[in-house]
Amino acid sequence: MKRVIISICSLALVIGLSCFGIVYMKNACDELCEEIEEIEAAYTEGNVSDAEARIAKLEKEWEEKDKIISKFVRYDRLGEISDTVTQLKILVKNEEKGDFLSQTAKIKKILEDSWAHEKPDIKNIF
Amino acid sequence: MATIFIRSLIVYFLIAFALRVMGKRQLGEMQPSELAVTILISNIATLPMEDTSIPFLSGVIPIVSLAAFEVIMSYCTLKNKTFRKIIIGSPVVIIKNGKIDQEKLKELRINADDLLTQLRCKEVFDISEVEFAAIETTGELSVYKKYISREVTAGMLEIPDKPAENDPQIAIISDGAIIEDGLALCNKKREWLDGVLKKENESVKDVLLMTCNKSENYVIIKNELKKGAGR
Numbered sequence: 001m002k003r004v005i006i007s008i009c010s011l012a013l014v015i016g017l018s019c020f021g022i023v024y025m026k027n028a029c030d031e032l033c034e035e036i037e038e039i040e041a042a043y044t045e046g047n048v049s050d051a052e053a054r055i056a057k058l059e060k061e062w063e064e065k066d067k068i069i070s071k072f073v074r075y076d077r078l079g080e081i082s083d084t085v086t087q088l089k090i091l092v093k094n095e096e097k098g099d100f101l102s103q104t105a106k107i108k109k110i111l112e113d114s115w116a117h118e119k120p121d122i123k124n125i126f
Numbered sequence: 127m128a129t130i131f132i133r134s135l136i137v138y139f140l141i142a143f144a145l146r147v148m149g150k151r152q153l154g155e156m157q158p159s160e161l162a163v164t165i166l167i168s169n170i171a172t173l174p175m176e177d178t179s180i181p182f183l184s185g186v187i188p189i190v191s192l193a194a195f196e197v198i199m200s201y202c203t204l205k206n207k208t209f210r211k212i213i214i215g216s217p218v219v220i221i222k223n224g225k226i227d228q229e230k231l232k233e234l235r236i237n238a239d240d241l242l243t244q245l246r247c248k249e250v251f252d253i254s255e256v257e258f259a260a261i262e263t264t265g266e267l268s269v270y271k272k273y274i275s276r277e278v279t280a281g282m283l284e285i286p287d288k289p290a291e292n293d294p295q296i297a298i299i300s301d302g303a304i305i306e307d308g309l310a311l312c313n314k315k316r317e318w319l320d321g322v323l324k325k326e327n328e329s330v331k332d333v334l335l336m337t338c339n340k341s342e343n344y345v346i347i348k349n350e351l352k353k354g355a356g357r
Contacts, residue, residue: 003147004201007194010147014191017183072183 021072028065029115059085137171144193163196214263221259299336312338
């Protein structure tokens, strides 16, 4: 009976960890996508200093979230986000609007793909 | 490199723990589901050890899940007969009243040579000696010989039982150290052991193994590397 209890507890822990992983990933992707949209809006409105401040905030937030996400998600492109966020700062300074928007779109795409890669739907299971 | 080393250590302890939780059955004859789980665990364990780009949890979660699931399934098969039949199956009788059931042999895809090999492993060299044989769920053959072919037992010869003399031998000294639990199982005290060793002109540290039963029948195997003595 002791082994059964240990097994049930282990399974509960695994299910709990899995649920935490899914919820954390979903929230992180939503929050970061929202943040990027705000950066895009600030930049297109010509508010460069606000955009820069938001990029710095985004970079910090991503660093924190990446520490947890990398524990349970294996998605090779996640590493690209850090590089692209660093590039955003330079693109804002140089006022390269086209490149800037393409890079923000790229980050959003990676985040959406990583969530799509992680969610336990029929496509991913099979 | 250090990451791989640390991961290997963690995986080692995790698998040792998983096998411990799954129980001793896992180390002996395995049921089909147990075999599948053991193979899966050994394969999964290598992935996070070799590839550091894989999150460690991706390797840990399947190992823990499979071990836990196996224990829960074992518990369910213990409690529910139908479930047991589905998961483990049931033994198949292939020789009944000395006659081979060829249909069953065909169903199990066992040929005559395989059957003879398994019978020989059970020390049966003449198929006519077999009264009944079944393939167990583990794939092992169980054989019940005809009365005339069975080994003679004390019961057949109506020899009275001597329970005291039949007590199993229990180790009471191993590698020069006294096993207190063994002494207690034999209902013996330290004084008795000291007396025996004195009579045999031995000391505890010079004994490789000493076994004894409740009837004070004992065997002493001296440590030949220390004294060069025999039994």
